[in-house]
Amino acid sequence: MSDVLAENLSGKSVMGSDGTELGMLYNITMNLKTGALNDLLVSPNDEFPVGDSRFQQDEQGRLHVPVSRVQAVKDYIVIDR
16 A cells, blocks of 8 residues: 555545445544554544444543554555454
């Protein structure tokens, strides 16, 4: 995958590889010592069945999607479900 500037990710929709819309990108977590990206924080859509998701959730209900699951970044951020 080619490099993508973080400013180009702001406000992008997150979609599963099966076509399911998960929600909108809220933030990205990273390791401050190494600079490695950890997780995408995704605010789920109301229609997305969060309980069926394999992703961890934080106290605000946002999904923690490991960056390793990102397959593509175009109009959407596509993740492997």
